[in-house]
Amino acid sequence: EADIYQTPRYLVIGTGKKITLECSQTMGHDKMYWYQQDPGMELHLIHYSYGVNSTEKGDLSSESTVSRIRTEHFPLTLESARPSHTSQYLCASRERASYGYTFGSGTRLTVV
């Protein structure tokens, strides 16, 4: 089924660890986005991409990095996780001709 998939769904890691959150979509969408959702619900854009080899920082400063080597894959990496990175991370995508986003189910990250 065409959709957007995020793994892992939940992750608990120690401070200082390097982690990569996976996001893949099977819809052939050009545009992909990462949002951080805090406990107060608000969605903050941290990275986006308009296509292969295109990445931009979003409105919220983040210590994470992203890459877009393949259209379907948009992973997010934290080189050294800290407790302040504890949050839910949502990946989204949309096709070029449409404005509506499709969201993944999210990764809930806890850094201890």
Next chain:
Amino acid sequence: GENVEQHPSTLSVQEGDSAVIKCTYSDSASNYFPWYKQELGKRPQLIIDIRSNVGEKKDQRIAVTLNKTAKHFSLHITETQPEDSAVYFCAVLTQGGSEKLVFGKGTKLTVNP
């Protein structure tokens, strides 16, 4: 950049009543306004959207109205049901070089049986 204000932050209604959530935005060039529903533990899902060339759009019990002059738009849910309980987000598509959605802070709607 675009600034989106959403009110109220929480809303509690009785089953069968109507619910209204309002959003304002700052960039008069914005032309696409979606609403997302996020149930507890689930992903946000698009429930309705409107473009700037229309003033109202309806889909069964939900409707969105847009006032471009005043730069505000609203979500209306009629005959609310307990399954309407969720967090609702409005959003505005930014214009210019980078097209991206800027979201309101969300409204937690509770429908009491």
